[in-house]
Amino acid sequence: MMPSEILKGLSVTFRSMFRRRNTIQYPEQKKPTSPRFHGRHLLNRYPDGLERCIGCELCAYACPADAIYVQGAENTPQARWSVGERYAAIYQINYNRCIFCGLCIEACPTRALTMTNEYELSAPTRRGLVYDKPDLLAPVPAGAKAPPHADADARGAFTGLSLRSDRGALVRAVLEGVAYGLRDSLELLRELGVAPEKGRVSGGGARSSLWLEIVASALELPLERTVAEEGSAYGAALLAGVAEGAFADASEAVRACVRVRDTVEPNDAWARVYAEGYARFRALYPAVRGVENP
Ligand code: SF4
Ligand code: SF4
Numbered sequence: 264m265m266p267s268e269i270l271k272g273l274s275v276t277f278r279s280m281f282r283r284r285n286t287i288q289y290p291e292q293k294k295p296t297s298p299r300f301h302g303r304h305l306l307n308r309y310p311d312g313l314e315r316c317i318g319c320e321l322c323a324y325a326c327p328a329d330a331i332y333v334q335g336a337e338n339t340p341q342a343r344w345s346v347g348e349r350y351a352a353i354y355q356i357n358y359n360r361c362i363f364c365g366l367c368i369e370a371c372p373t374r375a376l377t378m379t380n381e382y383e384l385s386a387p388t389r390r391g392l393v394y395d396k397p398d399l400l401a402p403v404p405a406g407a408k409a410p411p412h413a414d415a416d417a418r419g420a421f422t423g424l425s426l427r428s429d430r431g432a433l434v435r436a437v438l439e440g441v442a443y444g445l446r447d448s449l450e451l452l453r454e455l456g457v458a459p460e461k462g463r464v465s466g467g468g469a470r471s472s473l474w475l476e477i478v479a480s481a482l483e484l485p486l487e488r489t490v491a492e493e494g495s496a497y498g499a500a501l502l503a504g505v506a507e508g509a510f511a512d513a514s515e516a517v518r519a520c521v522r523v524r525d526t527v528e529p530n531d532a533w534a535r536v537y538a539e540g541y542a543r544f545r546a547l548y549p550a551v552r553g554v555e556n557p
Pocket of ligand 1: 330331360363365368
């Protein structure tokens with residue numbers, strides 16, 4: 264190669280070094296979107312945590328890009344996900360296809376589907392841009408319970424009454440019904456792998472030693488009654504202390520502040536009776552569901 268050609272090449276490089284760059288790093292500076300910008304979708308919830316989506320599929324029919332897939336299913340008395348008869352068991356939006364036109368939003372009869380200002384959508388694979396329901400659902404509002412919810416129309420019932428069922432028996436049945444309800448919650452925790460060795464109780468109901476003995480026997484767990492009676496408010500104050508840095512975490516806050524007044528042990532004889540009673544309690548709900556008030 265001739266020296267003149269080398270110099271010519273170097274001059275091209277040298278000139279290019281001072282030219283304005285056409286390629287910029289992304290994002291050099293994020294620009295705020297306009298308020299009605301069409302970004303990623305959001306599946307909204309009601310304040311109690313239930314999903315607004317009723318799985319009607321109208322959004323999927325309205326989509327010109329065939330980007331939405333919905334598969335509806337029936338809510339059941341035992342498990343309610345939405346306020347309607349149906350909910351979306353499967354909900355997907357394929358962002359490889361979506362053109363962000365917003366027609367799905369217009370089609371939704373329950374305002375379940377809205378669009379956020381989020382525009383940074385990328386994934387290393389094609390499947391990564393197919394958003395499933397958990398990716399699209401709004402978080403559960405503070406203080407609300409994540410679905411499925413239990414039957415909001417459930418009603419109480421006394422069964423097995425005889426002439427010997429006096430006022431005391433009915434009052435005790437109410438206390439035992441609450442204890443069985445708590446056992447339901449405990450069984451849910453056990454299904455999740457939580458194996459508590461004791462429980463803690465506070466508040467007005469905890470003043471009754473009889474009720475605590477019934478609950479401890481139904482749960483088959485010892486119950487520790489705390490010195491502070493206002494359990495929820497006290498716990499909220501401790502969590503505020505964690506948030507403010509007064510405690511490293513909730514465990515440290517509990518160790519530092521929660522004092523146990525006494526312990527109520529399960530009554531073995533009652534626990535045996537309640538183990539059978541709990542099985543009957545579980546069988547009663549589906550049995551009486553059909554004859555409750557509409
Ligand atoms: S914004 Fe338009 S293209 Fe995207 S899912 Fe909705 S209707 Fe389909
Ligand atoms: S998002 Fe709206 S239109 Fe789509 S299935 Fe749910 S309720 Fe129906």
